[in-house]
Amino acid sequence: MSEVTGHKKRRESKMGATYFRAVGAVFWKDALSSMRSPEALVVMVVFSLLTLLIYQFTFGLESEVGADVGAGILWTTMAFAGVLGFYQAMAGEREQGCLDGLRLAPLDRSAVFFGKWLGGLVHLGLVASLLIPAMAIFFSLDLFNWEVAVIILLFSIGYAALGTLLATMTMQSGARELLLPVLLLAPAFPLVLAGTQSTQALVSGASWSSIQAWIRLLVACDAIFLSVAWMTYDRLLME
Amino acid sequence: MKSTAQHEQNRNAMHKSLAVASAVLCLVSLLMVLYYAPREQVMGDVQRIFYFHVAAGWVGGLAFAVAASSGGLYLWQAEERYDDVEYASIEIGLVFTLANILTGSIWAKPVWNTWWTWDPRLVTASVMAVIYVGYLLLRRSLPESASRPTITAGYALLGFLSVPLTFFSIRLFRTIHPVVFVAAMDGLGMSSLRGRMMLTLLTCVLAFSLVYVVFLLFRIRLLQLGRRVRTMQWEQYDRQRP
Amino acid sequence: MIDVNNLEKRYAGRVVLSSLSLRVDKGEGVNIVGRNGSGKTTLLRVLASLVGFQSGYVAIGGYTLPAESIAVRRCVGFLSHRAQLYTSLTAMENLRFYNRLYALGLESSRLERQLERVGLRAWQDEQVAYFSRGMIQRLELARVIAAEPDVLLLDEPENGLDDDGLEILKDILGEACAQGRVIVMSSHRSSAVTTDFRKLVLESGMLHEGRARGMKAKVLDV
Numbered sequence: 071m072s073e074v075t076g077h078k079k080r081r082e083s084k085m086g087a088t089y090f091r092a093v094g095a096v097f098w099k100d101a102l103s104s105m106r107s108p109e110a111l112v113v114m115v116v117f118s119l120l121t122l123l124i125y126q127f128t129f130g131l132e133s134e135v136g137a138d139v140g141a142g143i144l145w146t147t148m149a150f151a152g153v154l155g156f157y158q159a160m161a162g163e164r165e166q167g168c169l170d171g172l173r174l175a176p177l178d179r180s181a182v183f184f185g186k187w188l189g190g191l192v193h194l195g196l197v198a199s200l201l202i203p204a205m206a207i208f209f210s211l212d213l214f215n216w217e218v219a220v221i222i223l224l225f226s227i228g229y230a231a232l233g234t235l236l237a238t239m240t241m242q243s244g245a246r247e248l249l250l251p252v253l254l255l256a257p258a259f260p261l262v263l264a265g266t267q268s269t270q271a272l273v274s275g276a277s278w279s280s281i282q283a284w285i286r287l288l289v290a291c292d293a294i295f296l297s298v299a300w301m302t303y304d305r306l307l308m309e
Numbered sequence: 310m311k312s313t314a315q316h317e318q319n320r321n322a323m324h325k326s327l328a329v330a331s332a333v334l335c336l337v338s339l340l341m342v343l344y345y346a347p348r349e350q351v352m353g354d355v356q357r358i359f360y361f362h363v364a365a366g367w368v369g370g371l372a373f374a375v376a377a378s379s380g381g382l383y384l385w386q387a388e389e390r391y392d393d394v395e396y397a398s399i400e401i402g403l404v405f406t407l408a409n410i411l412t413g414s415i416w417a418k419p420v421w422n423t424w425w426t427w428d429p430r431l432v433t434a435s436v437m438a439v440i441y442v443g444y445l446l447l448r449r450s451l452p453e454s455a456s457r458p459t460i461t462a463g464y465a466l467l468g469f470l471s472v473p474l475t476f477f478s479i480r481l482f483r484t485i486h487p488v489v490f491v492a493a494m495d496g497l498g499m500s501s502l503r504g505r506m507m508l509t510l511l512t513c514v515l516a517f518s519l520v521y522v523v524f525l526l527f528r529i530r531l532l533q534l535g536r537r538v539r540t541m542q543w544e545q546y547d548r549q550r551p
Numbered sequence: 552m553i554d555v556n557n558l559e560k561r562y563a564g565r566v567v568l569s570s571l572s573l574r575v576d577k578g579e580g581v582n583i584v585g586r587n588g589s590g591k592t593t594l595l596r597v598l599a600s601l602v603g604f605q606s607g608y609v610a611i612g613g614y615t616l617p618a619e620s621i622a623v624r625r626c627v628g629f630l631s632h633r634a635q636l637y638t639s640l641t642a643m644e645n646l647r648f649y650n651r652l653y654a655l656g657l658e659s660s661r662l663e664r665q666l667e668r669v670g671l672r673a674w675q676d677e678q679v680a681y682f683s684r685g686m687i688q689r690l691e692l693a694r695v696i697a698a699e700p701d702v703l704l705l706d707e708p709e710n711g712l713d714d715d716g717l718e719i720l721k722d723i724l725g726e727a728c729a730q731g732r733v734i735v736m737s738s739h740r741s742s743a744v745t746t747d748f749r750k751l752v753l754e755s756g757m758l759h760e761g762r763a764r765g766m767k768a769k770v771l772d773v
Contacts, residue, residue, distance in 0.1 A: 088654035091651050091654060092651065092652050092654065094651065095648055095651035095652045096652065098648075099637065099640065099644075099648045102639070102640060102644065103637060103639045103640065106639040106640075106678075107639055162637065167631075167633035167634070167635070168635050168636070168637060170601060170629065170631045170633070170635055171635030171636075171649065171652075172652070173601055174599065174601070174624055174627070174629055174653075175624070175652050175653060176621050176622075176624035176625040176653060176654070177621060177654070178621075232467075235463070235467065236464075236467075239447065239460045239463060239464055240447065240450075242451055242452065242454070242456065242457075242460075243447065243450040243451050244450050244452075245446070245450040246450075249443075249446055249447060249450060252439070252442075252443050252446065253443045253446075253447060253464070256436050256439040256440045256443060256468070256471070257440065257467060257468055257471035258471075259436050259471070259475045259478065260471065260474040260475050260477070260478035263478045263479070263482060264478055267481075267482060267485070283481055284481065287474070287477060287478055287481065290474065291471075291474050294470050294471075294474065295467070295471075298463070298466060298467050298470060301384075302384055302463045302466070305384055305459050305463070306456075306459060306460060306463050308455075308456060308459065308601070308602075308603070387603070453563045454562070454563065455562070455602065455603060536564055539563065539564045539565075540564035540565070543564055543565040543566070544566075547565075547566075
């Protein structure tokens with residue numbers, strides 16, 4: 071019965087590459103799905119702009135804001151708009167009951183996490199690329215520099231890890247839409263604080279080296295959240 | 310060979326004696342706080358709440374650590390008792406953490422004329438309380454299934470690990486934006502406590518820890534009994550089906 | 552190929568499978584029947600390593616559960632009664648996704664042939680959202696057999712299939728048996744496509760051969 075065993079041997083020899091290919095497959099599948107139904111993206115754009123508008127009205131802001139207010143606006147909007155994206159990550163699976171298909175993947179299923187995490191990163195990147203110009207237009211805040219980009223990247227790494235992890239955890243829950251923001255924002259506290267403070271310092275003229283403590287904190291958060299995700303995701307995905 | 314009934318009796322007896330011991334210790338610590346501990350020079354009698362405030366904070370943190378460790382153990386080896394300890398610990402820890410925040414607030418008002426302050430420990434305790442509440446919300450909203458304990462264990466671990474990160478982030482914030490009265494608060498750190506104050510504090514901490522253990526044991530037993538009832542209900546239902 | 556001994560599975564304190572034993576050899580097909588709620592789906596999910604169990608011995612293709620679950624997942628193809636398909640993707644894209652996720656390494660032509668096999672070649676570039684129930688079931692079949700698994704676990708595979716679809720299913724099952732694969736499927740009625748499969752009844756958490764003693768005939772026709 072060589073027909074029956076032949077395939078197994080072929081698969082085993084490609085173990086290392088299969089993990090990354092699985093990550094890529096999940097990422098690409100999610101990307102394709104979002105591109106075909108772009109409502110989520112539209113909602114995110116509208117929500118972000120609406121949030122900026124609300125800040126402007128409620129705080130009576132002029133067209134120029136100080137570093138502290140500007141940083142606060144940027145990062146709270148990032149945090150809230152980001153939450154929207156994480157629903158998408160797992161909502162698609164749950165609605166169509168596709169979890170079994172992912173669970174049956176014959177490898178360490180943290181690959182599924184990383185595929186979705188990458189999707190989360192891209193989503194946050196899109197939010198940021200919308201917000202930075204918007205902040206310049208509405209509040210005359212110039213955030214177009216590589217330091218801010220690095221901070222956004224570091225924040226997104228940790229935030230996307232938390233978001234994907236928690237979206238998976240709340241998948242079976244009846245109240246998941248309500249729960250996700252509550253569960254996400256508390257552990258994300260250090261990320262948001264670090265992002266806000268470092269951006270504020272930069273805009274006020276501080277040098278890159280002077281905000282190293284915040285950068286280190288961001289990196290520590292990222293490392294811890296990613297490690298927890300990597301170690302627990304396989305178990306989390308199980309029924 | 311002891312029967313299970315005998316085992317249960319012994320266990321109940323031990324729980325009861327622990328409960329009595331904790332009640333006695335609580336009474337002792339209350340008396341110590343009110344009469345034995347010296348009057349603090351700067352703040353006066355309102356400082357006495359500090360003993361319960363710190364003790365509650367300590368137990369709140371301990372409970373979370375126990376819950377997270379239990380969660381970690383559950384992720385490693387899926388045994389029901391780890392899940393029980395984790396759930397019960399979070400429930401009890403939340404109460405102590407809220408007590409910590411409340412007593413801290415009550416203490417702050419007469420001393421600094423503010424109900425709230427950006428003190429690292431206070432903010433961290435609040436974030437921790439939110440994470441606790443999140444755990445309970447999550448748990449209640451999940452149907453009872455094989456994956457519920459896994460999910461809550463993951464959340465407990467994640468939540469617990471984020472607490473020191475929160476603490477450090479606020480402390481960093483504080484070094485950049487220091488506030489005058491934070492120095493005064495730090496002045497009441499453990500290092501500056503004199504003999505009688507230290508003894509009172511330790512007694513309170515011990516009393517609260519014992520209360521925590523007692524509540525934990527009783528709560529776990531309740532969870533186990535609940536499970537047993539449910540199993541019996543299912544058995545009866547299955548028997549009644551034609 | 553499949554060796555189960557004294558399996559016990561409980562859900563929230565309720566016993567679903569108890570002292571369950573099963574042995575299926577290469578080239579054999581088994582049809583498990585039972586009432587709704589008897590545990591057929593649970594049994595299949597345990598075999599597919601999707602669900603854990605309290606005690607017992609379970610080995611698929613020589614690999615034990617839960618220790619070697621990755622190896623088990625590699626030999627098993629599982630058809631759930633909820634289709635594992637993404638509605639905004641086309642039939643071909645769905646197959647390609649699973650091809651990459653499961654590291655099957657199949658070329659597009661191979662995937663196209665699978666679609667041909669289940670009669671869906673003409674719809675390969677259509678989004679699954681527009682598929683009928685029967686077409687979805689066929690696509691699911693294609694997805695499962697594309698991997699050429701040693702063990703096929705099919706949960707009510709006849710659901711939604713029309714006569715042509717049932718013919719296709721029968722062909723696929725026959726071919727699989729001839730190639731030495733193992734098939735365990737479930738249905739809640741006696742099946743038209745599996746007349747030469749061994750029939751087992753799942754009742755009270757255990758498997759019995761053919762009709763259980765004392766069971767009324769009409770119960771099986773639920």
